[in-house]
Amino acid sequence: MGFYFAQLLTGLANASSLFLIASGLSIIFGVTRIVNFAHGSFYMLGAYLAYTLVTLWSGSVLGFWGGVVLAALVVGLIGLVVELTILRRIYHAPELFQLVATFGVVLIVQDAALAIWGAEDLLGPRAPGLDRAVRILGEPIPEYDLALIAIGPAVLAGIWLLFHKTRWGVLVRAATQDREMVGALGINQAWLFSAAFVLGSALAGLGGALQIPREAVSLQMDLSIIGEAFVVVVIGGMGSVSGAFVAAVLISVLNSFAILIFPQISIVLPFIVMAIVLIFRPYGILGKPGSEAGAPEAPEAPLTLMSPKAMMVMCAGLMALALSPLFTAEFTSVLLVDVMVATLFAVSLHFMMGIGGMVSFGHAAYFGVGAYAAALAVKFLGFGMLPAMAFGPLCAALAALFFGWFSVRLSGVYLAMLTLAAAQILWGVTFQWQDFTGGDDGILGVWPPGWASSDRVYFYIAFVLCVGGIWVMRRIAYSPFGYVLRGVRDSQTRAEAIGVDTRFHQWMGFVIAGAFAGLAGVVFAFSKGSVFPDSLGIALSIDGLIMVLLGGIHALAGPILGASAFVLIEDWVTRLDYWRFIFGTIILVVVLVAPDGIAGGIQRLWRIIKRGAA
Amino acid sequence: MSTVLQVRGLSKSFGGIRAVRDVNFDLAEGEFLALIGPNGAGKTTCFNMLNGYLPPDEGTVSLGGQSLIGKPPRDIWRMGVGRTFQITSTFMSMTVVENVQMALISHHRRVFDLFSRATRLYVDEAMALLDLVSMRDQAGRACSELAYGDLKRLELAIALAHEPALLLMDEPTAGMAPSERVALMALTAEIVARGGVSVVFTEHDMDVVFAHAHRILVLNRGEIIAEGSGSDIRANPLVQEVYLGGGAVFETEASDA
Numbered sequence: 001m002g003f004y005f006a007q008l009l010t011g012l013a014n015a016s017s018l019f020l021i022a023s024g025l026s027i028i029f030g031v032t033r034i035v036n037f038a039h040g041s042f043y044m045l046g047a048y049l050a051y052t053l054v055t056l057w058s059g060s061v062l063g064f065w066g067g068v069v070l071a072a073l074v075v076g077l078i079g080l081v082v083e084l085t086i087l088r089r090i091y092h093a094p095e096l097f098q099l100v101a102t103f104g105v106v107l108i109v110q111d112a113a114l115a116i117w118g119a120e121d122l123l124g125p126r127a128p129g130l131d132r133a134v135r136i137l138g139e140p141i142p143e144y145d146l147a148l149i150a151i152g153p154a155v156l157a158g159i160w161l162l163f164h165k166t167r168w169g170v171l172v173r174a175a176t177q178d179r180e181m182v183g184a185l186g187i188n189q190a191w192l193f194s195a196a197f198v199l200g201s202a203l204a205g206l207g208g209a210l211q212i213p214r215e216a217v218s219l220q221m222d223l224s225i226i227g228e229a230f231v232v233v234v235i236g237g238m239g240s241v242s243g244a245f246v247a248a249v250l251i252s253v254l255n256s257f258a259i260l261i262f263p264q265i266s267i268v269l270p271f272i273v274m275a276i277v278l279i280f281r282p283y284g285i286l287g288k289p290g291s292e293a294g295a296p297e298a299p300e301a302p303l304t305l306m307s308p309k310a311m312m313v314m315c316a317g318l319m320a321l322a323l324s325p326l327f328t329a330e331f332t333s334v335l336l337v338d339v340m341v342a343t344l345f346a347v348s349l350h351f352m353m354g355i356g357g358m359v360s361f362g363h364a365a366y367f368g369v370g371a372y373a374a375a376l377a378v379k380f381l382g383f384g385m386l387p388a389m390a391f392g393p394l395c396a397a398l399a400a401l402f403f404g405w406f407s408v409r410l411s412g413v414y415l416a417m418l419t420l421a422a423a424q425i426l427w428g429v430t431f432q433w434q435d436f437t438g439g440d441d442g443i444l445g446v447w448p449p450g451w452a453s454s455d456r457v458y459f460y461i462a463f464v465l466c467v468g469g470i471w472v473m474r475r476i477a478y479s480p481f482g483y484v485l486r487g488v489r490d491s492q493t494r495a496e497a498i499g500v501d502t503r504f505h506q507w508m509g510f511v512i513a514g515a516f517a518g519l520a521g522v523v524f525a526f527s528k529g530s531v532f533p534d535s536l537g538i539a540l541s542i543d544g545l546i547m548v549l550l551g552g553i554h555a556l557a558g559p560i561l562g563a564s565a566f567v568l569i570e571d572w573v574t575r576l577d578y579w580r581f582i583f584g585t586i587i588l589v590v591v592l593v594a595p596d597g598i599a600g601g602i603q604r605l606w607r608i609i610k611r612g613a614a
Numbered sequence: 615m616s617t618v619l620q621v622r623g624l625s626k627s628f629g630g631i632r633a634v635r636d637v638n639f640d641l642a643e644g645e646f647l648a649l650i651g652p653n654g655a656g657k658t659t660c661f662n663m664l665n666g667y668l669p670p671d672e673g674t675v676s677l678g679g680q681s682l683i684g685k686p687p688r689d690i691w692r693m694g695v696g697r698t699f700q701i702t703s704t705f706m707s708m709t710v711v712e713n714v715q716m717a718l719i720s721h722h723r724r725v726f727d728l729f730s731r732a733t734r735l736y737v738d739e740a741m742a743l744l745d746l747v748s749m750r751d752q753a754g755r756a757c758s759e760l761a762y763g764d765l766k767r768l769e770l771a772i773a774l775a776h777e778p779a780l781l782l783m784d785e786p787t788a789g790m791a792p793s794e795r796v797a798l799m800a801l802t803a804e805i806v807a808r809g810g811v812s813v814v815f816t817e818h819d820m821d822v823v824f825a826h827a828h829r830i831l832v833l834n835r836g837e838i839i840a841e842g843s844g845s846d847i848r849a850n851p852l853v854q855e856v857y858l859g860g861g862a863v864f865e866t867e868a869s870d871a
Contacts, residue, residue: 302707478731489707495705499688
């Protein structure tokens, strides 16, 4: 009995930490509609800053708690700087573009932390006065856990008072429901947004700072927490702080008992819970449908066929690509295979996001399933390369058929989060299932057969599959299927009113996008000779988002430009020290200079040049 | 004339409010029927039950002998019911003609065609429909650039694409300038006069109703309180009572038109 009670208390202590970071994320999303990937970075900064301050003032109770609070305040200030210098400039960009900017911030913070605090994990001091364990029902419980259990609800109460008893809080709640209306009532939105961002960042910083007696401070803290924090926000309902609390308790307590029965489950449990909650309550436990509406987007221009000039440029580019192995070094061919794989992947994601209007935060799932299916077919079924290359996309399509069925029941950010859950579940299973997938060690020896083993020959195989795949997707974009898919995105009501089964249509769009992502995965697997769980991971999904959004979501050429630029720049900067810092800065510059993506930026530049010439 | 639409005992409650009670009417082939009533009379509820957006608590709706109850809007469309919306709903990222082509593509069951060029399909039919609503000259424009009145006309062309037996128009002239209203409804009347389609519409603007409707149903508090031609309705004391608490303002309004 005592043991189970101890588990419950551990669960509640974890819930408090999770709630602190999730509440900040929820407030930021509620008010600004920004899906803030940098929230994990604020959390990590909170921990590092607290580590420095608390070690500096070591030993005293006041030093510890003063350090924690000061760290949170400093993170709030950093949040203010990020909001003022970057996000404020792009509030009018398409909603998801800010996500790319926040990811730029993630990269910069990672390298800044590396430069300041070094690569070693740092073990923080324990909290003075709370460094022992007390016995409850015969089980030792850390005193600090008890303090955390009290801090969570205390912060919730503080936020509740702030939101219900102050004018500012009322405005925040109003903006969460309908920010246009709040703007129309003459409230200065810029100020409201900044304040919400500061509060949210400070809460993330506080969450991080309070972790130092419990876990080592490391550079991996940011991305390891962000997935779970999103899950808590979504389960609770976007913008609902009480919802975040309920969700944090639900997940943490469930987890603390589930690991007793099935220890491996803790990686996937939050995502399974989220998937179940979203299926029954599409807006989360305490969320409301209204809280999803954001600023209306400018309508996209109608699709036009390529002009003869553009067609010639494209043909010339393809010719140059096809002939490149003849006059470049082998490693260039290898790099170009990477570019083609990334482009096919980005085009498949764009098919889903741009054409289908279904944003995916977990598109890597289908890339990874394709890659793993091919690798497993080679390893266990003795498939040759070509049959395995057909098998991979098929399996990816089946996975998309399964997860897509659930996903198309939702829309907007909730759909995106469910795709993230699907990807994380697949990643978790792959990571844990040592005997079948090799776990962290991956599957090695997935090489092309003798006739295709030279980099040049493989280049042409990849060329045919990737360029062919991209061509097919473009063709589909111009087909009745693709047009109707865009129609469903534009107006579900109208599509339904002309006899289209909108959900089924989106589902099929999801499957097609999944199959082509799988094709990209297959080409990738054979070019590297191996597959690892990374190929299903959140980082690759984010890369895909960046490629599509940086390229420009409203242009069919967008993902092609975005993916090529991404891979080439990444290849170049990763050879440098502090490449993340440089890469993050490049991303931010593109975001600020071309809020309509590279494709939109080029179009604008072209118009300016033409006007100048005329 | 044969009956196109038959509505019997249609009822719907929201909580304790009986929004629509026991509504009965028939629509003859080629008829242009107006459903009017003050705000909150149950027009929209009634309409949403006809087009499948709302399931009725009781009653039947049948089109040419087939029941529409429990069918999703897309199936009702396939059975030959076209509709326009109170707030226009079109595909904003497409051109005018592409919007009509989408309806034709769906009608010809080619939405899962993966390899044809969508913009090359049914161009002539789409142009003919645009001609019908005098929109041919705007065929190539982006839908997002259109004036509101033109969007309404485009919706009409879309709604006629599958040669429906019945056209449901929810507040067709809402949000339009007075001259545009008259033009749109004259156009609709013309289309009805050509034969093949019957129309049910709800409307606020009495000029429009009296000028074109063959028959008028007046709803109040969910019930049909009067039915008849324009002059019958104008003369009906019950209707005057409901709208104005007495007086004869309809006469003046009608004489302005």
